[in-house]
Every structure is written in C-alpha cells, then in structure tokens.
Amino acid sequence: MARTLASIVQIASCEPIPDTDRLSVATMDGKGWKVVVARDEFKKGDWAVYFEIDSFLDPNDERYAFLKERCLRKFVSKSGQVLREGIKIKTIKLRGVISQGLLMPLKNFPEITDLIVWDNTLEEDMITYPEGEYNPAIGMDVSQILHVEHYDEVKEQLQPACGGNPISADAMGKFPSEYIPKTDEERCQNLSEYWEMYKDMDWEVTSKDDGSSVTMFYSKTIDQENPFGVCSRNLRLKPIDSRGNIPLAYKMAEKYGVEQKFREYSEKTGHEIAVQGELLGPGIQKDRDKYLEHEWHVFKIWDITEQKFLLPSVRRNLCNELGFQHVELVNPSLKVFTEYPTCDELLKFAEGKTARGNEREGVVFKSNTDPSLSFKAVSNRYLLKQDD
Numbered sequence: 001m002a003r004t005l006a007s008i009v010q011i012a013s014c015e016p017i018p019d020t021d022r023l024s025v026a027t028m029d030g031k032g033w034k035v036v037v038a039r040d041e042f043k044k045g046d047w048a049v050y051f052e053i054d055s056f057l058d059p060n061d062e063r064y065a066f067l068k069e070r071c072l073r074k075f076v077s078k079s080g081q082v083l084r085e086g087i088k089i090k091t092i093k094l095r096g097v098i099s100q101g102l103l104m105p106l107k108n109f110p111e112i113t114d115l116i117v118w119d120n121t122l123e124e125d126m127i128t129y130p131e132g133e134y135n136p137a138i139g140m141d142v143s144q145i146l147h148v149e150h151y152d153e154v155k156e157q158l159q160p161a162c163g164g165n166p167i168s169a170d171a172m173g174k175f176p177s178e179y180i181p182k183t184d185e186e187r188c189q190n191l192s193e194y195w196e197m198y199k200d201m202d203w204e205v206t207s208k209d210d211g212s213s214v215t216m217f218y219s220k221t222i223d224q225e226n227p228f229g230v231c232s233r234n235l236r237l238k239p240i241d242s243r244g245n246i247p248l249a250y251k252m253a254e255k256y257g258v259e260q261k262f263r264e265y266s267e268k269t270g271h272e273i274a275v276q277g278e279l280l281g282p283g284i285q286k287d288r289d290k291y292l293e294h295e296w297h298v299f300k301i302w303d304i305t306e307q308k309f310l311l312p313s314v315r316r317n318l319c320n321e322l323g324f325q326h327v328e329l330v331n332p333s334l335k336v337f338t339e340y341p342t343c344d345e346l347l348k349f350a351e352g353k354t355a356r357g358n359e360r361e362g363v364v365f366k367s368n369t370d371p372s373l374s375f376k377a378v379s380n381r382y383l384l385k386q387d388d
Contacts, residue, residue: 003184006148008106008140009050011042017095025097029138032189032343036092036099047106049142053383055102056151057087063108073151075158083158088151091383098380100189112142156233169237169247175215176222176229176236180274180302183213183233185364185376188346194375199337201367204312207328207354208362208376209278209297210288214249217274218262219304227272228259252279252296261322272304278327289358297327299364300374309371327364328355336365350377359385 009028016039017023026037028050035050042048051057057064059072067087074085091100106113142148160169175182188194215231223229230237230249239250246254253259258275266272281287281294298319301310310318312332319326340346350362362378 003150004052004139004141004190005055005143005150006049006051006146007142008112008137009048009103010138011044011046011048011103013044014042017097020095023095023097025099026103028103030192032192032347033100034098035101035103036094036097037103041105042103047137048103049106049109049112049146051089051102051104051148053089053091053100054151055089056149056154057089058147059086063104067102075155075162077161083161084154086149086151086154090386091380093384098384100380100383109142109146111145115145153234156235169232169249170241171235172229172238173236175231175234176217179219179222179304180215180217183215183276183300185374188343188375188377191375192343195337195341195343198367198373200335201337201373202333202369203336203365204329204368205331205334205336206299206364206366207330207360208364208378209280209299209327210285210361210382211278211280211297212284213276214252214279214296215274215276216253216258216262217272217302217304218259218266219272219274221272221304228253228262248294249279252294255294256296256324265322271306274302274304275324276300276302277324289354289356295325298324299327300366309366309374311371312366312368330363333368334365346377347380351379351381 009031012027012029014024014026014037017025017036020039022039024037024039024041026035026042027033028048031050033050033052056073057067059068064087067089071087071089072085073088075083077083089102091098093099213233217229217231218227219229220227230239230247230253232249237247237249239246241247262273262275275298277296277298279294279296280289281291284294298315301315301318302308303310309315316326316329336346340349350360352360352363354360359382360379361382362376364376365374367373
C-alpha cells in the first residue's frame, strides 16, 4: 500500500508560539503531527492540504517557491549532470518547536477543488463527486493529483547513477507485491484511533535499524524457474550486474546461506516464505551505527503460502532455527497505548540509543496477537540530526 504523502485535513488547533509575533503551531483532526505555520494563516476548522515529511515536491511549481532556498535537493550523476531536483519536506525546529510537514490552504489547489462538487445539504465534512458518489473529504489522498513523490523512492532509483550506493544492482523486475507486502510501516502520528482501539493489546517492540530494506524469498508460486529472489524496497534484483559483479544484497544471501535454508524449509514444511530485513554496514545510510562489516537483520517474515506475517515469537524462534540475525529486541511484550497514553509520550519513548551506543532511528511495534498490525515511531531527536 502506497504511503499517503499529501492529504486533505481539517485544522484542529492553531496556537501562537510564545515570544514570536509571526508564527503559530497547528494540529490536525485525527493526526498527531504538529506544523509551524504563519500567524493567522489558519484557524480551527479550516481545510488544508498536509504534506508529510519525506514528500518530494515539484521545484517548478510556484506554490512551493518559498521552500526552494532551504529545501531544494539535487541528484547529480558521477559526471556532474543534474538528473533530478525537487523540494524535500523534512523535520525542522523553529523557535524551539518541532515542525513536521507542510500545511497549505486547500484553496491554493484548484486541481483538487475543481474535482469536488460541494453540496450544502450535506454535513460540512462531506463532498460529492460528479458521479454522484458521496465521500468524506478528510483524509483524502491527493498525492497523485499533486504529483507528490516519496523522496526515498526517488533516491533509490537515482543513486546507482549518482554513485556511492553499495546495494545498487540491475533490476530483474518489480518487487512482487502481489505476493509479498512491501516493507513500510505507518507512523504513529497517523494512527490516532489506535490509542482507543488497541489500548489493551500487547506489542513486541524492536529498534528501527538505520539501513536499507532487503527482502529475500523462495517461492515457485512467484517464479517457477527462479524461485529464489532478492529485492530492494521496490525492485527484484539480478544476481549478477552488468559489469559481472555480485551485488551486495546477494553477497548477504550467500553469507547467511539463505537460498539453501529457504529451500530446505519449504521442502520440510510445505510453506514458502519471504524474510524481510535491514541491510547495514559501511556505505549504507552513512553507517550511523558504525558496523565494520555488512549485516542483515530480520524484522519480518511473511508466509507466502498462508499470505500472512508470522507472529513475533514465531519469527524470533525461526530466526534462531535458521541462524539469521534479528533486529534488536527492546521489549517482547508491552501494552503500548496504556504505557504511553499520548502520541508525544510515545515519540519521546522512541528516542534512545542502539545496543551499539549510537542514536537510534526509532522503534517498531508489532502486535503479539494479530500479525497484520504493526507501526513505527521515529525519533524526532534522530530526525533533527539528519542532513539528507
């Protein structure tokens, strides 16, 4: 499921920031994000478009011109050619207040409002489309309409041409997402309803490794002729690149004996699996946790045959059985929403150190009873230190 980078929201509050006459901090109904905005730009109940952090915006759109000086990012090839540029939305701090995302008035986007036929007989938060179908506007995903891309996906596509990407490889095809979910977790700021819905649920807590996602699978269902596959976040990779080299992700498969172990597991159990993990080490995400050699840490296992994730305890046991390294376990059992009753408290908990003593990216929560439920809390302290 694609991440909602831009959506229609309604302002919940807009409070002045002390000791400044020009800035306020806005919140949105149903979301835990806070955004610094110009004083008097919004009031409670106003409609707006919210762009999440990691949104990559068109630099030629004049509506975003005020962001170009601080937020323009360029992808430059090894020969010096500018391949792409765009405006990246990131976490910043203004006047001591953390601001995450961009809020702009809905009226600034006629390509959205022109699609909507407002019906005064309906409640204010309802819209009707020309086809006559009624839908609530709050939360409407407008990423495609506004051509908003995910910065990390653009980066993954372009980095091989820019150099400095040790996991780059030639693509065999797209990620087999019809059989295996892509590796992405929703942020806690978008899950306000979870505090009530899952207040009694028990969760596994793991550290969020700061690396690159690699999925490995063995499945004749997916590919009868080549059942073993290695994937980046969006692509299935070839085992040999155009220069005759073995890509790093495949070297990790060799290091851990993944193909043989998957094949034996499938023959023994009758189940095909995909194991998803974080590739870490020199040259990857600036190796912020200071690894001396490359490692692959498992964070999820998907049963392709049953089309479901393994429960956390089952995953950890299988990692031990297969000899795979697991992501750092912070707490095997935590009633998250009882222990941390607000989003701000949960985000504070996400701050901390890894087992290696470095700043961690955050934490990931997976239900101990429902394998379909998981989400993440990314450390604001970590985000403020990033320059990319």
